[in-house]
Amino acid sequence: MSNEAATHDHHADHKPPFFQRWFCSTNHKDIGTLYLAISMIAALVGGLMSWYIRLELAEPGIQFLDVENNGFQFYNVLVTAHGFIMVFFVVMPALIGGFGNWFVPLMIGAPDMAFPRMNNISFWLLVAGFILLLLSAVIGDGPGTGWTVYPPLSNSDFHPGPSVDFGILSLHVAGASSILGAINLIVTIFNMRAPGMTIHRMPLFVWSILITAFLLLLALPVLAGALTMLLTDRNFGTHFFDAGAGGDPVLWQHLFWFFGHPEVYIIILPAFGIISQVISTFSKKPIFGYLGMAYAMSAIGVVGFVVWAHHMFTVGFDVDTRAYFTVATMVIAVPTGIKIFSWLATMWGGSIKMEVPMLYALAFIFLFVVGGVTGITLANASADLVFHDTYFVVAHFHYVMAIAAILGMFCGFYYWIGKMCGNQYPRGLAKLQFWVFFIGVNVLFFPQHFSGLAGMPRRIPDYPDAYSGWNYVSSVGALITAVGTLLFFVVLWMTLRSKETVAANQWGEGATTLEWTVPSPAPFHTHEELPDMTGKAPAE
Amino acid sequence: MLKRLFALIPAGFTYLLAGQALADVEMRSSQWQMWLQKPMSESAVLVHDLNLGLMILETVIVLFVLGLMVYILIRFNEKNNPVPSKNTHNTMLEVVWTALPILILVVVAVPSLKALYFTDSNPDVEMNIKVNGNQWYWSYSYPDNGDIAFDSIIVPDGELKPGQPRMLSVDNPLVLPANTKIRFLIASNDVIHNFAMPSLAIKVDATPGRVNEVWTEISEVGNYYAMCSELCGVNHGFMPIHIKAVSKEAFAKWVEEAKEKFADNSSSDYPKTVRLAEAVNNAR
Amino acid sequence: MLTTLVAGMVGVSFASVPLYQLFCKVTGYGGTLNTENVVAPADVSERTINVRFDSNISPDLSWRFVPLQRQVTVKLGEQTLAFFEAENTGVTAQTGQATFNVTPFKAAPYFSKIECFCFTEQTLAGGQTVPMPVQFFVDPEIFEDPATKDIGTITLSYTFYPAENDEDDRSKVKVSARVQASHKG
């Protein structure tokens, strides 16, 4: 889309030559495009890993792994890298770096981000982090620790060699990238809104990015601290997590999940924002209960910091702690319910147009509800006595955060691609792509609930024969999902080549936010004269 | 309405536990299984009932939202409703969809916490078992039965005897008396493992330097199978847990035999390395 | 301002290490025991509780380490002496250091040790056997607390690890299948 955007010249635009434009960029749109590009590349890498995993798990026994050649370690490395890549290099770059960069300034009426050069650093740090992560997987035996990196498995006794160190470094760098990005977004949103664009008039997507940026600022440094301790434990003889020398491996789990739980909201909140814009646009109605929606997201963010130990119900907590974390976790269902019902209420009374972004938004709501309700089960410490570390958990979090986030990304893509490149996506093929992908992910992940209920543990390269039925179905689903993903790249290619251009406001009366007031494709520089929002209706 | 919903939940799966089965039970999952394994201890019954209630509730929620979405899409699509309303507030509705979930959660919390506190109770037990996780096998010892100690290693695919389930069978199962309150002390010699048994609602991390305890009372004689439930390295998938529950008399007899059989296990150079390597490398 | 926040959160994560230890010690969290400034209560209750002993040994130490009594029944508030025994079954001297916890964890605040060998380095010459005493009492208030009054048995567990200066021994043991069979309960 980037090259294509370059050919649509705009008379007022002074674009730098190719190298400066894409390697030294300070333009929020170009950097957003770069983020989207790296996310797509990473998605292919992470996706290939998961397809290999599903291929191996299609039948009982070992089909593809080279057992003689440390194949089981390779399997664990795949599981680990798949998790890291999808979280840090696919979803976060696309939703926060990509759409956040592109549309936060456009939506609040700012000419660019507050710190354009820092924006550039954020992006290239992410690239460096991605390269380090790929290196960690191919150097030595690779990190076979799971994305949770629990010591002692991740310490130098059980993972000697540089792989885990590279992994730690990768997360440090990616974390620094995200922290800088978050600071940039917060300062932009606080200081660069157009006149009259008060906090309570910001589009919900901007709200979601603002809350996400705060979560990043609070959660990532804790991960960085914990990773540093692990690094010094591994290399410099400290004993933070070494039970034998007065440390405690459980402390790692506390620190990791203090970051890890907010991280799942970091992933899903921007998707909430996109879904809110899309539902409102295609229902041709302002969002229902705008303030309630904004504060529900804030509440999810705040409560998200005090529920972390529900990931650790089996470590051996005393019962009152588990009771607290059970109840606190269930509380999150309340603001989440507010969001779901407000979306439905937005559609109620609307005049709904079923464009592709709307299909994705509806699919998002459905998948999020399915994944959300199993979260109620998993919130219960007593239920965790059977569910902990089973495929039920795998099914739950893929529904509620992984696939939901990816549907949010597709939703944002179809919603905004016209604004980004000026062309119309092929409607028929896009609809087909939606259905193939939607059916694929459900066939892929729904049976995993059954495997989990029946007791199948996660992160195993082979399983007792009784689990083969649902695993086979799940692998068929992975194949369908793969087709859906490839179709997306066909759609992308056809969109960029398309001769059909779109109007500045592609979606008509429902699209009321500021990005639809600038031409499509959005010129290199926008909002050079600040739009005056004073006295206008709330951005709801 | 809520009351009626929860009335659907059976008071307990006690009928499953009533009376002794004629044959030994075989507690592992079956092909196309879509539900939990049969609960075989009091804690497991509570957890099982809780899960059933939650699943009914969750299905109702999903179907409700789905139904609402379908209705909205038909009733309020462009053709049927060309002019959108501008209604964005309804205080009554907002109060209801905030308060109702809170109410539902309070109702859910009751059986949940009841089950939780029951599993954490401290009844007087009749015997103790020590469980140690190792990469990649379990070792068990019986401090109250003459310190019997042995390792429990997966049976490789090639050496399975008829009737032994693949990936779940071990050379020395953990033999326990049924209908006896047993306390497990769970620890690890290297990385974190997890000692699990779904049909008994046991799932406890084996963490180095931190001993955990849990108790159970197995209600029926038979074979109980599970797998290590915390990623513990290369062969994490190949350290199953096999509990063989026998009658108290049979257990007493087994103890005497086991004292003989495992008498030499106290020496520290017990040649398990070779067997373990074989087990995992020749697995297929 | 935001950078301060980031720096603050990194600080928080490091501060969590001592805070977590302090928290565990004060609350008995994770079965951490009271060891400092322990004074046995003046009155000894007639009620009794069972105390069991459990030992674990890191595979990196060629030691045998067992409790000399499996279980004792003690009066609440009464000071009791119990012994573990460690034997270096190897030929070279090794230094070990023990960690410990009690289960159920919620009993930890009521279990106090007056004297023990934990967290002090113990060097055993090859073949040497030493008794290791533990002196403790259980606070009678354990039966006042609704959360702990049903506890009939407390287990005191020790795990011996090589001490830090024996680090070289530890790092020799690598990912390969390490097998060690003396793990008496």
Ligand SMILES: [Cu+2]
């Ligand atoms: Cu394990």
